[in-house]
Amino acid sequence: MSAFANHLRVRPDLKWQRTESGTDDIWIVRDPFANEYFYLRPQERRLLMLADGTRSLSEITQTCKTLFAPEYVSPESVVDFFAEALRSGLLITSSPTGDAGECSALVEHDGAGDQAAMSPNLSRPWWHQPLAIRIPGVSVDRQIERMMPLARRILSLAVRMIAVVFTLIMAGMAVVYFDQIAIHLDAVTREPVANWGILFLVVILVLKVCHEIAHAVTCKWFGAECRQIGVMLLFGMPVLYCDVSDAWLLKQRWKRIMVSSAGMMAELFIAAVAMLLWLLLADSLLRDLCVTVMLVGSVSTVVFNGNPLLRYDGYYILSDWVGVPNLARQASVSMQTWVRQWIWNDVVSEARIESANRFRCSISPIRLRIYWIASLLYRGLVYATLGMWVYHKADPAGLGPLAAILLSSALIFGVTPWLKAVLTPPPSRRRNRSGRFRRPLVIGAIGALVIAILVWVPFPHRIKAPMTIRLADSQPIVATSAGRMVDGIPDGSFVKQGDRIATLANPDLMLSIAQEQTKLSALKTELTSLQSVRPATRQISDRIAVVTKSIDASEHQLRLLASEASQLEILAPASGVLFPATHRVQRVVSTRELRTWDHTPLTKHNRGAWIEAGTQLGTLGTPGQYDAIVLVRQQNLAYVREGQSVSLMLTHVSAGAIRGKVIEVASSATDGVPEELVSKRMVLPLRRGNGPGDANYQVRVRLHPSDRILALRSTGYAKIDVPWTSLWKRWTTPLRDAF
Numbered sequence: 001m002s003a004f005a006n007h008l009r010v011r012p013d014l015k016w017q018r019t020e021s022g023t024d025d026i027w028i029v030r031d032p033f034a035n036e037y038f039y040l041r042p043q044e045r046r047l048l049m050l051a052d053g054t055r056s057l058s059e060i061t062q063t064c065k066t067l068f069a070p071e072y073v074s075p076e077s078v079v080d081f082f083a084e085a086l087r088s089g090l091l092i093t094s095s096p097t098g099d100a101g102e103c104s105a106l107v108e109h110d111g112a113g114d115q116a117a118m119s120p121n122l123s124r125p126w127w128h129q130p131l132a133i134r135i136p137g138v139s140v141d142r143q144i145e146r147m148m149p150l151a152r153r154i155l156s157l158a159v160r161m162i163a164v165v166f167t168l169i170m171a172g173m174a175v176v177y178f179d180q181i182a183i184h185l186d187a188v189t190r191e192p193v194a195n196w197g198i199l200f201l202v203v204i205l206v207l208k209v210c211h212e213i214a215h216a217v218t219c220k221w222f223g224a225e226c227r228q229i230g231v232m233l234l235f236g237m238p239v240l241y242c243d244v245s246d247a248w249l250l251k252q253r254w255k256r257i258m259v260s261s262a263g264m265m266a267e268l269f270i271a272a273v274a275m276l277l278w279l280l281l282a283d284s285l286l287r288d289l290c291v292t293v294m295l296v297g298s299v300s301t302v303v304f305n306g307n308p309l310l311r312y313d314g315y316y317i318l319s320d321w322v323g324v325p326n327l328a329r330q331a332s333v334s335m336q337t338w339v340r341q342w343i344w345n346d347v348v349s350e351a352r353i354e355s356a357n358r359f360r361c362s363i364s365p366i367r368l369r370i371y372w373i374a375s376l377l378y379r380g381l382v383y384a385t386l387g388m389w390v391y392h393k394a395d396p397a398g399l400g401p402l403a404a405i406l407l408s409s410a411l412i413f414g415v416t417p418w419l420k421a422v423l424t425p426p427p428s429r430r431r432n433r434s435g436r437f438r439r440p441l442v443i444g445a446i447g448a449l450v451i452a453i454l455v456w457v458p459f460p461h462r463i464k465a466p467m468t469i470r471l472a473d474s475q476p477i478v479a480t481s482a483g484r485m486v487d488g489i490p491d492g493s494f495v496k497q498g499d500r501i502a503t504l505a506n507p508d509l510m511l512s513i514a515q516e517q518t519k520l521s522a523l524k525t526e527l528t529s530l531q532s533v534r535p536a537t538r539q540i541s542d543r544i545a546v547v548t549k550s551i552d553a554s555e556h557q558l559r560l561l562a563s564e565a566s567q568l569e570i571l572a573p574a575s576g577v578l579f580p581a582t583h584r585v586q587r588v589v590s591t592r593e594l595r596t597w598d599h600t601p602l603t604k605h606n607r608g609a610w611i612e613a614g615t616q617l618g619t620l621g622t623p624g625q626y627d628a629i630v631l632v633r634q635q636n637l638a639y640v641r642e643g644q645s646v647s648l649m650l651t652h653v654s655a656g657a658i659r660g661k662v663i664e665v666a667s668s669a670t671d672g673v674p675e676e677l678v679s680k681r682m683v684l685p686l687r688r689g690n691g692p693g694d695a696n697y698q699v700r701v702r703l704h705p706s707d708r709i710l711a712l713r714s715t716g717y718a719k720i721d722v723p724w725t726s727l728w729k730r731w732t733t734p735l736r737d738a739f
Contacts, residue, residue, distance in 0.1 A: 137230020271297030
């Protein structure tokens, strides 16, 4: 060990900078060759500087006993520290001959679960950050430098204070007008994707450009260098990114936090300006643009960029605030070391934990592990949501099994390195084969039992499916004959059985009746004349037979026309309240065409409008009695039974406030999908090529009586309480159906 230690020393070309971090200071080490940064505590720097090429590793260990007294630093921790430093490129060999193999042995020293002494700001492989894949960019430091005189003149202290106050005022206005903003956003997102989708992408691209420019300008404002600007695939969409890693060289912590938060502050200010314009403008495309900017620049940037559980701006702000550079890696290493010590009963891992505590990290190991668990759960939720979205998009095209295999492979590929680092036996276990697997097998058996319980034991299960509201035991009021609307009762009126609901007029039908009556009168006159002729000849008898048949046919036709005319007066088949029909957008017609109805047929402005045969004028039912028509996918239908409890999720109604029970489950797939569900893209329209797994089955849910008034054909989601089901059955059922 001493042989190769004589040939290790700290690289003389490293750049050192002492900065504030938490309650203590840290040293920032920049590798000018690899353009990478490393963070060391003062004690770690003192330990690293002992490698001057004149001391052996055993001598360094002996020196540590007096250097850090009365604290104890284990020899294992010293070996780990220098192994990590050599791998990171902070150390070089002072002699090119003699001990290359021994140096390699130090690099290959057991590092599974290392409490890394230094925290490198290494470029992470793209698969470690699949939501934000960075493509190498170009240096823009000179261009930003040219912008700074203008930026310093515009962004004076008074201007910045006014911007902050203005943003806070507009945030308060957003809270006041929250309901109207939500309704406007809902209306915008209901537009075809070709309209609002492109608008949404343009808004994101522009805001992210402003976001990254704010980072670069703020970094340069405080004297740090903006290394490069490039393109990043954020959730699959290309946006700009700005590398301001040099901000770590700033001595004051508040300056580094300002650099990290500058992008979010810029987006919030732009959202505040959009809020002001939204209040001033009338309904227009520009107002739609403003509400989209408000959504992306406020909610989106706070939820994603400000979230410290993801490696975006909020993460770096938290890392600097608590004084732990590279917080995520430190938390992961702390968790790995603790798990290894628990699994393997590894004395080396225990010594690493104790040494890390004696170096007085500004945050306790327990808090680091709590952060790691919270980050893991949140990332898992995000990735699971995206994975389910990808699966549901691929499934209708028949690519569901392939998507499931790819997602499962990505999951295995992501967790394998961490598990490998944890499960690799320590050197003491490798040498002692008799006790090598005793404790891990016990822990593994306990873990397998827990996993088996979680996978095969039934848990409460709910099926979530899209639904639409209908009246219970309702009767549609349909115009069976075409005609012009003469009169009708307003929507929402109470009628009794036999009351008139609407009156139509059909001049063509009246003319046909008049013509048929004239024809019948002429035939009867001719028959009377023929019957009065005496004696009756054979020709007269034959003519009488023909006229008689014509009279019968004419009377039959007249009865049909009269029956059709009687249907122009539409009567109530039962007592109840008349609910409006489906709204229809007015069609543009020329002056030569008949004016057709729009909105609902019984509205007053439709007097004189043409009502087509088969038009539904409304629905007759009892207020407060509603059904929910739920569309359940085929793979979930086996869980649904009559009598099961259901809760509805509707806009502006608290979850669970509206409940009901299943009263009918369809035995065959539905041939039609409610238009309101298709228009909101809650259900795919029926089309050729859909497989059996794409079929939807109607489930009728009778809602419990309530004073709450529900809009007919309103949409939402229903959660059906089905029998408890194990996770294994839930996972394997769709795969079994797919294959």
